[in-house]
Amino acid sequence: MSDANLPDPPEGSKKSKVAPVDLETWANVLLQKLFPVWYCVRYVSEMPMETIGDINPRSFLSHRWLSVSAANLAAAESLEKAGSQWKDCAQLLRRIYKTKRYKRYLSMRNVTAVESSIVDTDYQDIIEYAENECKDIPKHHAEHFDALSFEVFGEKSKHYPFAYREWDGRYYFCNTDEPRNFSALLMHCRDKGRDLTVKADIEIQHVDIRTVEIMRSRYWMLLMKRESAYQIAYLIRASKIPCQLAEFEWRRSDLVFLVLKKTDYRTAQIVEALFRRHFPRGVIEWGRYLCTHSVPFRNR
Known part of the structure; x- marks a missing residue:
């Protein structure tokens, strides 16, 4: 009898096909659940991040330059919609531009x-x-x-x-x-x-430097590419750490602020790892940027 004429094996004798287990994915999920902060620190230390590029380009038209006013206003409006715990940061942002x-x-x-x-x-x-x-x-x-x-x-x-x-x-x-x-x-x-x-x-x-310093003492305002910010925010929230995304100015809709409170000591570990690997090409701390970029007016 040829193989073509052989009867089908009984239903119970068929071997079940089980999808192979991805051990690396399983281990990562387990580590993220057991040690969320450690996992987040490790992730931001190893993840690739796009460079931000020049946020204040040269142009013969001033409205194509970086607008501190527009950036702070956009971020403040985002934070005001995010709940009462972020209104303090929003109010500080509104007071910076003078x-x-x-x-x-x-x-x-x-x-x-x-x-x-x-x-x-x-x-x-x-x-x-x-x-x-x-x-x-x-x-x-x-x-x-x-x-x-x-x-x-x-x-x-x-x-x-x-x-x-x-x-x-x-x-x-x-x-x-x-x-x-x-x-x-x-x-x-x-x-x-x-x-x-x-x-x-x-x-x-x-900018009102005193207001900037108050903001810096309470919050991290981390400017980065939108996709990177979404990934990091997901892991930070999985660690039960408050964070919020806030819009940057309309000229650079590809960028967004990741806002963290400095009252939670765990954020320092994450931010330190982020800066060690990606500062300043992939992430900019907004308060630091405003403090270090200053050419006071004088009559010349």
């Missing part, structure tokens, strides 16, 4: 950007914008300098609006028109070694 105004004479050599333009190309600074967008504007001779100066800053009694950011030392012109004449004027100053000093109403944008 402004004040001074009327001063300002050298145009210090200005690298403007507030608005209809041009989509992302030039590095206002001079690069002038080189590409203002080729048709005469700007090579002294009479051109005089004409452009009068066109842009011709009202002698007026203080023209500028802004200065103390966290990066950048000035920008708060323009209302397309900045073609303004940028052509700056290009002439650069090419001819000249300077122009104008009456300026300068808005000083700065």
Whole structure:
């Protein structure tokens, strides 16, 4: 009798097929349940993390720079929705950004950007914008300098609006028109070694360091890639440690804050492991960033 004609074996005599057990996965699940903090520390020490990149890029448009105000506001709004235990941190974030105004004479050599333009190309600074967008504007001779100066800053009694950011030392012109004449004027100053000093109403944008220090004494504000933050937050919550995710500014929706309280000593172990492996390329401590990036305003 050929094999093809053999009857099927009885039902009870069939060998059951059992899926093989993944011992490594089983062991990891067991370790996570038995030693959640240790497992989290080990995980963040070994996990790959994407680099954050430049959070404050150069551009001839100031609204493409890092906005401390927008970042703090977005994080505060997220924390306010997360429950009462995070409202203190949200209130501190709202108090960090400050402004004040001074009327001063300002050298145009210090200005690298403007507030608005209809041009989509992302030039590095206002001079690069002038080189590409203002080729048709005469700007090579002294009479051109005089004409452009009068066109842009011709009202002698007026203080023209500028802004200065103390966290990066950048000035920008708060323009209302397309900045073609303004940028052509700056290009002439650069090419001819000249300077122009104008009456300026300068808005000083700065951070309240005292409030930042209070926040740093109570919370970790860890900025990282969104996917990495989700993974770490899952493990931290499995360790029964309070944590919360808070949004960063809209320009970098790929980034998010992981917020932890410093009242729980276990967070120090996790953060230390995270910093030892991934700081500063993969994670930035927001309070530290604000404290170390400071170029105080002075009349120059």
